[in-house]
Amino acid sequence: MRRSEILLGTLLVAIIAVIGITALLLWFRPALSRVSELGSSPTVAADAGNDNGIAGNGVVLEQNTAAYTAQMGYAVAQRRVLGWQNDAALLSSSATWAPGSTLQEILSGQVAWGFTFYSPASNLVAIVSVADNAAAFVNQQPASATLTPLPVSGWRIDSDDVIQALFDNGGREFLQREGDSTLTITLTYNPTASRVEWFVSLIAQRSGHSLTMLVNAADGAILELDEIP
Numbered sequence: 001m002r003r004s005e006i007l008l009g010t011l012l013v014a015i016i017a018v019i020g021i022t023a024l025l026l027w028f029r030p031a032l033s034r035v036s037e038l039g040s041s042p043t044v045a046a047d048a049g050n051d052n053g054i055a056g057n058g059v060v061l062e063q064n065t066a067a068y069t070a071q072m073g074y075a076v077a078q079r080r081v082l083g084w085q086n087d088a089a090l091l092s093s094s095a096t097w098a099p100g101s102t103l104q105e106i107l108s109g110q111v112a113w114g115f116t117f118y119s120p121a122s123n124l125v126a127i128v129s130v131a132d133n134a135a136a137f138v139n140q141q142p143a144s145a146t147l148t149p150l151p152v153s154g155w156r157i158d159s160d161d162v163i164q165a166l167f168d169n170g171g172r173e174f175l176q177r178e179g180d181s182t183l184t185i186t187l188t189y190n191p192t193a194s195r196v197e198w199f200v201s202l203i204a205q206r207s208g209h210s211l212t213m214l215v216n217a218a219d220g221a222i223l224e225l226d227e228i229p
Contacts, residue, residue, distance in 0.1 A: 060157055060165040060220035068109035070095070070159035070187060073130040074152075077115040080135035081128055085119035088126070089149030092116045093187040095159070099180035099205045103167065106183055109160060114138070118147045150189040154196040157220045159185055162198045166213050169225055171202060174211045178204035187217060197223070 070093050081088045095113045097106050112131040119126075125147070127138040163185060175181060185200040196217040203210045214224040 058222040067160040073113035077128040081117045088117040097183045154218045180205045
């Protein structure tokens with residue numbers, strides 16, 4: 001089974017909880033409008049031998065954007081969590097945009113970012129949410145096993161470039177065909193491959209079809225790009 005399929009299955013289980021947390025944090029914000037702003041500048045350089053720039057033949061390029069990114073949110077979350085446990089290390093990060101979010105809203109990065117931290121000394125896991133550049137604890141619980149922290153030195157590619165790359169590699173066409181979709185992006189560590197990875201997905205609200213992309217967070221290499229079914 002491809003890693004993207006495993007991650008997508010895990011994502012489908014977790015997505016309802018993530019959306020619930022996001023809804024609470026955004027309760028008083030205005031409703032988002034339908035995804036319609038699909039113009040963008042290219043951020044993926046496709047291999048010359050492959051015209052469609054699919055998985056393994058593209059690289060996510062870094063750009064200097066004005067977006068609020070996962071790395072910015074991590075800096076805020078890290079300051080908050082070090083007051084909890086001084087050995088706290090990042091396990092993962094994720095964000096979800098509800099169906100109907102515009103491309104401009106998605107690329108702005110203005111959403112509730114979730115960061116999961118692990119304290120080896122206390123064997124505790126904590127989730128910190130960052131919204132409007134402010135951090136808040138969401139949950140804390142004992143770790144069920146010894147966990148492997150995400151090596152932040154392997155995290156060079158940021159969330160805005162990964163999301164833009166998805167739209168440049170079929171995301172615009174997917175939204176035009178499928179309509180309202182949920183976009184979720186997750187940063188995790190893959191110990192088998194010894195690398196930090198971005199997994200970003202679009203899941204159509206009406207049909208359940210999905211477009212997913214797996215990216216090496218260190219060098220931007222597109223590892224997998226799949227549309228299901």
